[in-house]
Amino acid sequence: MFVGAIALAVVSVAATSQVVDPMNTRSDDVVGLRKAAMWAINTEFAAMRAASSDGDLEAAKSSALSLSVLAGVLPLLFEEEHADAYPFGESRFRYEAGDSAVFLRHASAQQSAASATADASSMRDVDIRAIGGSCAACHTAFRRR
Numbered sequence: 001m002f003v004g005a006i007a008l009a010v011v012s013v014a015a016t017s018q019v020v021d022p023m024n025t026r027s028d029d030v031v032g033l034r035k036a037a038m039w040a041i042n043t044e045f046a047a048m049r050a051a052s053s054d055g056d057l058e059a060a061k062s063s064a065l066s067l068s069v070l071a072g073v074l075p076l077l078f079e080e081e082h083a084d085a086y087p088f089g090e091s092r093f094r095y096e097a098g099d100s101a102v103f104l105r106h107a108s109a110q111q112s113a114a115s116a117t118a119d120a121s122s123m124r125d126v127d128i129r130a131i132g133g134s135c136a137a138c139h140t141a142f143r144r145r
Ligand code: HEC
Pocket: 031, 034, 035, 038, 039, 041, 042, 045, 074, 091, 092, 093, 094, 095, 096, 103, 106, 107, 110, 131, 132, 134, 135, 136, 138, 139, 142, 143, 144
């Protein structure tokens, strides 16, 4: 949870600063931020699932709130393909650009599914399936090995 909060803060600050000005940024920096955002999302999603199986509603809601904020940052990090930055580090994955309206739709799907869980009033409203479905849909469309 603590680690997730730090990752979230770093990604949010970087994304709202000059760091991702497309005119001024090296592809490596943008792709590094993408990877950081995805790992922050991955950490929060794992934390949300763990909290859900522990019956800890407040912790699940807090991770869901982080997921919704991170989803809001994604479109900014995937405006350009930056194909020259791949392969990146140890990662097997890359971004294949496509219809940006479709990307936005997948990011919005994660944002609204995560916001709904962040507003949950009982464990029954914690919708792991909807959030997980938004990950898978976007990966199928835009993530390649
Ligand atoms: C709107 C699109 C979108 C959504 C939503 C999304 N992802 Fe991703 N994800 C991507 C793309 C594109 C990549 C490949 C990025 C790259 O290689 O630069 C990726 C990469 C990753 C990676 C690999 C990072 C690496 O080191 O290469 C992980 C892990 C990951 N996503 C987890 C998740 C999880 C978990 C969720 C849902 C809770 C999620 N993602 C939601 C688009 C998305």
